[in-house]
Amino acid sequence: MNAANQPFIETHFNHSLPKMEINLSKITHNARKIMEIYGAKGIQVMAVTKGVCGSLEIANLLIDIGIRQLGDSKIENIKQMKDAGVQAEFVLLRTPALSQIEAVTEYADISMQTELVVIDHLSQCAMKNETVKKIILMIELGDLREGIMPDQLAHYLPHIIQLPGIELVGIGANFACFGGVKPDTEKMNTLSALAASIRKQYALPLPIVSGGNSANYNWFSSSEEVGEINHLRIGESILLGRETLSREAIPGLYTDAFTFYSEVIESKVKPSVPYGQIAQNVLGVYPSFDEMGDIRRCILGVGFQDVLVSGLTPLLDLNIMGFSSDHTVLNAKKVDLQVGDAVAFSVNYGALLSIMTSSAVAKEYI
Ligand SMILES: *Cc1c(COP(=O)(O)O)cnc(C)c1O
Numbered sequence: 275m276n277a278a279n280q281p282f283i284e285t286h287f288n289h290s291l292p293k294m295e296i297n298l299s300k301i302t303h304n305a306r307k308i309m310e311i312y313g314a315k316g317i318q319v320m321a322v323t324k325g326v327c328g329s330l331e332i333a334n335l336l337i338d339i340g341i342r343q344l345g346d347s348k349i350e351n352i353k354q355m356k357d358a359g360v361q362a363e364f365v366l367l368r369t370p371a372l373s374q375i376e377a378v379t380e381y382a383d384i385s386m387q388t389e390l391v392v393i394d395h396l397s398q399c400a401m402k403n404e405t406v407k408k409i410i411l412m413i414e415l416g417d418l419r420e421g422i423m424p425d426q427l428a429h430y431l432p433h434i435i436q437l438p439g440i441e442l443v444g445i446g447a448n449f450a451c452f453g454g455v456k457p458d459t460e461k462m463n464t465l466s467a468l469a470a471s472i473r474k475q476y477a478l479p480l481p482i483v484s485g486g487n488s489a490n491y492n493w494f495s496s497s498e499e500v501g502e503i504n505h506l507r508i509g510e511s512i513l514l515g516r517e518t519l520s521r522e523a524i525p526g527l528y529t530d531a532f533t534f535y536s537e538v539i540e541s542k543v544k545p546s547v548p549y550g551q552i553a554q555n556v557l558g559v560y561p562s563f564d565e566m567g568d569i570r571r572c573i574l575g576v577g578f579q580d581v582l583v584s585g586l587t588p589l590l591d592l593n594i595m596g597f598s599s600d601h602t603v604l605n606a607k608k609v610d611l612q613v614g615d616a617v618a619f620s621v622n623y624g625a626l627l628s629i630m631t632s633s634a635v636a637k638e639y640i
Pocket residue numbers: 322324325347367368448486487488489507508509510511518
């Protein structure tokens with residue numbers, strides 16, 4: 275085994291694998307930079323923790339460097355952070371289910387909302403608990419996931435404004451998540467104009483105008499004026515250092531704060547193409563493989579139950595040939611990979627999300 279002179283292979287006999295290695299100083303650097311970049315034009319950054327399943331280590335470092343709001347799509351993650359004493363204003367990003375409203379009342383300081391029946395119920399729960407819950411209304415601007423159609427606002431707002439226990443603190447829009455729609459100047463101007471007209475018409479301060487997520491970087495960096503937009507909800511740019519329209523790295527940010535390691539459990543020279551009669555594989559597809567003669571095939575002890583394998587990129591010159599629920603098969607090519615070696619991968623957002631959610635993957639903070 276000559277792992278010692280290959281930087282992205284480690285031999286582990288007493289470490290727990292698979293594992294995610296999480297570099298907290300790189301995330302700290304990224305979060306500081308993101309605050310600096312957006313702060314330069316008066317935009318406040320809410321850090322989004324759903325990609326790391328509400329990790330307490332990461333939540334605490336974000337608060338330590340001056341982030342005030344943490345957003346997550348799962349109330350369970352918010353509860354975990356709040357129960358652990360993380361000192362933030364917690365924002366529930368996914369518009370809540372009617373059945374979750376009691377938990378929302380208890381744990382989320384602000385929630386994103388689009389449905390009157392849900393807001394009515396939140397109002398009742400807030401009254402019962404003698405509290406006031408802040409909400410941000412999400413407006414549909416074309417990506418076609420959550421949001422109220424702009425021409426319906428006149429129907430929603432008068433009702434919401436008079437509800438006891440509810441304080442409308444902002445409006446927001448989301449982009450590049452479902453429909454892949456860009457948050458461009460036109461969309462941002464539309465949101466700004468809506469904010470201005472709501473403030474005027476209803477005499478509301480409406481302090482938060484939340485223009486989007488990590489996909490807003492290109493709009494932001496190419497715009498002198500940001501209009502009324504004063505808030506963005508940023509996950510991926512802080513965690514993985516990228517904007518999300520074309521996944522370009524943001525200059526000065528780390529894209530490698532997370533490294534995934536998995537262990538080789540079999541290493542053998544075998545044919546490159548399966549032999550016998552071919553039917554469906556475990557994914558329900560008829561797989562096909564290129565004929566490359568005999569190759570060194572290495573099996574890793576992880577599969578799609580643990581990680582979105584398609585979101586992994588090996589840090590060595592290896593190919594992922596395929597995977598099943600608990601195995602991933604590599605073409606080791608010229609790398610001398612042996613049983614017991616740990617193979618390192620960079621992750622995309624999907625792989626990050628799946629790994630951080632998986633109880634089968636150890637998390638190592640460095
Ligand atoms: C996930 C999410 C975000 C954060 O998106 P990133 O691309 O990770 O910055 C922002 N807003 C909403 C509503 C989300 O669901």
